[in-house]
Amino acid sequence: MxxxxxxxxxxxxxxxxxxxxxxxxxxxxxxxxxxxxxxxxxxxxxxxxxxxxxxxxxxxxxxxxxxxxxxxxxxxxxxxxxxxxxxxxxxxxxxxxxxxxxxxxxxxxxxxxxxxxxxxxxxxxxxxxxxxxxxxxxxxxxxxxxxxxxxxxxxxxxxxxxxxxxxxxxxxxxxxxxxxxxxxxTRGDQYAERPKLSALLTDKSVVKFLVLVSLIQGSHAAYYGFSAIHWKAAGHSEDVIGYLWSLGVAAEVAVFALSKRLFAGWALRTLFIVAACGVMMRWGMTAATTSIVALVIVQLLHGVTFATAHIAAIQYIQNSEEHKMVALQALYNAIPLGAFIALMTVLSGWGYEHWGALVFWGMAAMGLLALFIKLDPQEPSHNVVDVSEKALETQN
Known part of the structure; x- marks a missing residue:
């Protein structure tokens, strides 16, 4: 072979x-x-x-x-x-x-x-x-x-x-x-011990980061679990739903590919504010209408609500002390991109069954809450190219 x-x-x-x-x-x-x-x-x-x-x-x-x-x-x-x-x-x-x-x-x-x-x-x-x-x-x-x-x-x-x-x-x-x-x-220098995750959970600045990213990424829970059902009930066919999802990922990839040009010189706080505002706009539109034109805009905003927030999170991790980077990456994948989205998906299922599309207003409210969380200052990142490449590590 x-x-x-x-x-x-x-x-x-x-x-x-x-x-x-x-x-x-x-x-x-x-x-x-x-x-x-x-x-x-x-x-x-x-x-x-x-x-x-x-x-x-x-x-x-x-x-x-x-x-x-x-x-x-x-x-x-x-x-x-x-x-x-x-x-x-x-x-x-x-x-x-x-x-x-x-x-x-x-x-x-x-x-x-x-x-x-x-x-x-x-x-x-x-x-x-x-x-x-x-x-x-x-x-x-x-x-x-x-x-x-x-x-x-x-x-x-x-x-x-x-x-x-x-x-x-x-x-x-x-x-x-x-x-x-x-x-x-395996080379000799690859036996380094993995940093303990528990030690970071007592760090106030890390907790702020995890809460902020959990609110932004967790707002996607109803979308991941119920957008296909909601849009089909509104009369859109399965192939149209597939095209819409593909458009969202295409917007995500475009932001990743252009992040060096788009975000050069941007402060971390600005990236998170843009993502949070995108959350409010995207899920508010999803709750309010199922017009195909509006849904195209909704899916293009995936580049803001997911990709921009993900790039900001990776930049935060890269700006941290070197010995904390692996542990922070593990916590980021386990909590905001894992456990919290799981919790919000369960709650979204209950909410969608009782309130239908109104559950997306709850997702929009998470973006509003995210605006009030300000991370502790960090040294600015000097490697936006690396951020864009690591941002491709998604969970789509």
Whole structure:
């Protein structure tokens, strides 16, 4: 079997995995809905998936210490994910079986992003690939996945959600089975002990940062869980919903790609204010209208509400003391991008079932609260290029 370069191996793995993730994130709640699951229970299931990914990244991911273990781990995770996507076909409408399938699948896909990013960063340090150029293929694949599945569901029904996700996971496994040239090897200076996360949670400035980013990123919970259902109920077809999700990711990628020009010289406070104002505008519009023109604007604002906030968060982490950076990155992924979104997804499910689109006004209010949180001063970042590349580490 051919041995691809580090760039070829990792970018192609990203293509398969994020194609599947582009199916999973926007359309899984719609598949649950087609199985007769209530909005409240959909919120529980989606929140359970987010919480599982959070726990997996705190418990499973740190156990992979050596770079030569990354590739075998990704292979096993991809193989297990393929099985557990297929397991959804046998849930038979049972909430508890769906919950089990959700936990098992997210235990696999949760660690994939940080572990594959670790491989990319390893080879980037060796000057064998450009991280941003490599990771960009994941965002492109996410757009392709959400677009393709929207068309297929509109033509052939909701079972295509599972089939399409399985295709993406299968190709990620197929790409992962090849050996890379050269293979990763642990070096002596890579045995450094991981900083303790608990020590940072008593730091007032860190707590402010986590609360601020949780409010902005957590405001996306109703969007992740219920936008597809809400827009379908308003009369938009599945393929249109897929195009809208793809537009949001395209706006995100554009902001990442242009961040060096867009945000050069901007203060961290300004970035967070722009993101918070975008949150109020975006979710207020989502609550008020389902006009296709308005929804195009709503999705273009994803570049503000998600990407700009993510760039600001990465800049905050990079401006911190060097020995704190890894721990801060772990807390950022575990709490604002994991546990808090999981909690808000559960609450959004209850809110959507009782109030419908009005739940998005609650998401808009989170942007208002974020405006009142001012972070403690930091030294300004001097490396906006690195910020834009690391910003591509999304959870889309």
């Amino acid at each position: 051919l041995k691809p370069s580090p760039y070829g191996w990792i970018s192609q793995y990203f293509l398969g995995f994020f194609f599947a993730y582009g199916v999973y994130l926007p359309f899984w709640s719609l598949w649950f809905k087609e199985q007769g699951v209530s909005s409240t229970d959909i919120g529980l299931l989606v929140g359970l998936g987010l919480a599982t990914r959070c726990v997996a990244n705190l418990v499973i991911t740190p156990r992979v210490h050596r770079v030569e273990h990354l590739m075998p781990t990704l292979r096993w995770l991809s193989f297990a994910a393929l099985i557990f996507v297929g397991f959804h076909f046998f849930t038979g409408g049972s909430f508890w079986l769906m919950a089990l399938a959700t936990v098992l699948f997210n235990l696999c896909c949760g660690p994939v992003v940080p572990l594959s990013d670790a491989m990319a960063n390893y080879y980037a340090r060796l000057k064998m690939l450009d991280y941003g150029r490599t990771r960009l293929w994941g965002s492109i694949a996410f757009i392709a996945g959400s677009t393709v599945v929207g068309f297929l569901v509109a033509e052939f029904g909701s079972d295509m959600i599972l089939y399409t996700a399985m295709v993406g996971v299968f190709f990620s496994l197929l790409f992962a089975m090849r050996s890379i040239n050269p293979m990763p090897v």
